[in-house]
Amino acid sequence: MKPTHAPVAAPRPSACPGLWRIVAAADGGICRVKLPGGQLSAEQAEAVAEAAERYGSGVIEATNRANLQIRGIGAQHAALIDHLLGAGLGPREAAGDDVRNLMLSPLAGVDPASVVDVRPLAGQILHLLETTPALHALSAKFALQLDGGEDLAMLAHPHDLWLSALTLEQRPWLAFGLAGCPGHDAPLGAVPLAQGLALVHAVLERFLALASPEQSRMRQLLQDCSTQVFIDGLGLTLRRDAAVCGWRRAPATSAWLGLLAQRDGMALGVAPPLGRLTPAMLRGAAQQARLAGDGSLRLTPWQSLVLPNLDPQRRVPVQAALAHLGLIDQVQHPLARVAACTGANGCARGLADTKRDARVVAALLHRGAPASVHLTGCPRSCALAHVAPATLLARAPGRYDLYLRDARLPGFGSLRACDLTPEEAGAMLDLPTEHLDD
Ligand code: SF4
Known part of the structure; x- marks a missing residue:
């Protein structure tokens, strides 16, 4: 279906950038281009590159939800949006831009380990999200994951609804969970693959029926409503025997580079x-x-x-x-083992220039040390959706507190050192310890 070129009246209020919602930042506007299942054609990639040069500062960000962002956008919003829509980078319906948050594994459909090619179901789910007006009430942050059992898979990012393929009696099924991730959580139930779309629709409708205006995410709703009550009202027959509830997603072992x-x-x-x-x-x-x-x-x-x-x-x-x-x-x-948010150079909340400091830290990490380090300009943690083995949380320009991941503790983990320079942090982290395995 061709993208909708008709202008929308006004993007709804949200702090999240979108195609039509160009959010102001310290370094100019940010436009987020959501990619269906992370897929992008060569022609579309060229269109994004051209848009970044023509309408932005030339900075293009790859996001941790497999989308792209153009930064440093000036006043020509309408021309930028037209350019991107012309390249087929918009949703089917303009109002559906915010909610098309469905993450697939990077090699969905061609990963040798996959249980099933989830791309056809992903297309159906995206169509449902984009073209069902009632679902446009979902938050722009409300996100789904569809895991086909690939070996190259991100299994640690929390999602409001996750689905993961498994084989039962030689048939493909979809296990699912709420407000979590397939890498950590036990399934709440499963449906045959053919009922995957119906399950997604039922979960989204049930969420919208139960959530208060303050509850924009599944984890917030589940603080007031038990998962049992939630799934009891789905109106679907769920398989919840030991074969499903005792099943665990196998770890993903493929490197991503x-x-x-x-x-x-x-x-x-x-x-x-x-x-x-x-x-x-x-x-x-x-x-x-x-x-x-x-x-x-x-x-x-x-x-x-x-x-x-x-x-x-x-x-x-x-x-x-x-x-x-x-x-x-x-x-x-070393630079593949360091992640950094935009930081003070482009974000008003940033207490330090995390991108610059990340290069200093990376230069001190020798190849072979297993550390994976996340520098974040404030506790919002925009660069990573999961907790890194080591987090450097900015406290002032060029100064960080170091946390090491600890599954027993919330947030970034246990505080190990305070007020470090990037040089001091890099020297501390260039140590192969069992705590720093990613
Ligand atoms: S983590 Fe904080 S400082 Fe970094 S980009 Fe997000 S809001 Fe800005």
Whole structure:
């Protein structure tokens, strides 16, 4: 279906950027381009690169929900939006932009470990979200995950509703959970794959029927309403026997950078340093996807790109071209082990220039040390949706408190050191300890 080009009256109030809601930040406007299942064609990538140059500062961010953001946008909002809609980067219905929050695994459909190709169901769910007016009352942050059992999968990001494929009696089913993630939580029940859309619809309608105006997320509702009461009212027959409730999602073991296993071909994962793409990087990746693959790209929750369906014979020149653009293809690379939010350079809440300080920390992390470090300018933790093994929380320009993840503690974990410079933090973190395994 063609995107809706008709202007909308006004975006509804929210702090989240969207295609029509260009949110002001210290470095200009931010426009978020939501990608269906993280998928992007080479032509669309080029359109985003052009938009970032023409209407923004040239900074393009890969988000931790597999979307893109254009930063530093000036006054030409209408022209930018038209440009993006013309490239097919809008929703089916303008009012549906905020709610099309469905995350898939980067190699959905081609990951050799997957139980099922979830892309057809994902298309149905996105269609439901975008074209059902009643569902547009959901918060712009309300998010779903559809996991097909892939080996390259982010299983630690909490979602309001998660679905995960499993096989029971040689048939595909979907286990599901609320306000959590398949990597940590036991399923509440399961339905046959063919009932996946009905389950999603029932959960969303039930949430909207029960939630108060202050309860925009599932975890908030479940503080007042038990999960039992919630699922009892879904009006669906759920399988809740030991085979389902005792099932646990197998850990995902695939690295997210470098050569990635896929059915029929080869995929390559690359990351821009600290999640920021230049227009040249995005254009270059699009060119390689066209030359050596099927002209498609996928964004990932690790703020990186995947080029799927590549010709294995072209591996060496593609890797060389992407490296030449400054894209990282090794998880051991120090900059691949550091995440940082926008920080004081572009966000009024930021207490420190996290992007700059992250480079200082990364330069002190030697290859081989297992640390994975998150620098955040304030407790909102925009760069990561899960808790990193080590978090540096800014307290002043160039000063951080260090937390180490501890499953027994809420938030960032246990406070290990206060008021560190990036140099002091980098030296402390360049230690292979069992606490820092990611
Ligand atoms: S974590 Fe805080 S400082 Fe960093 S981008 Fe988000 S709101 Fe801004």
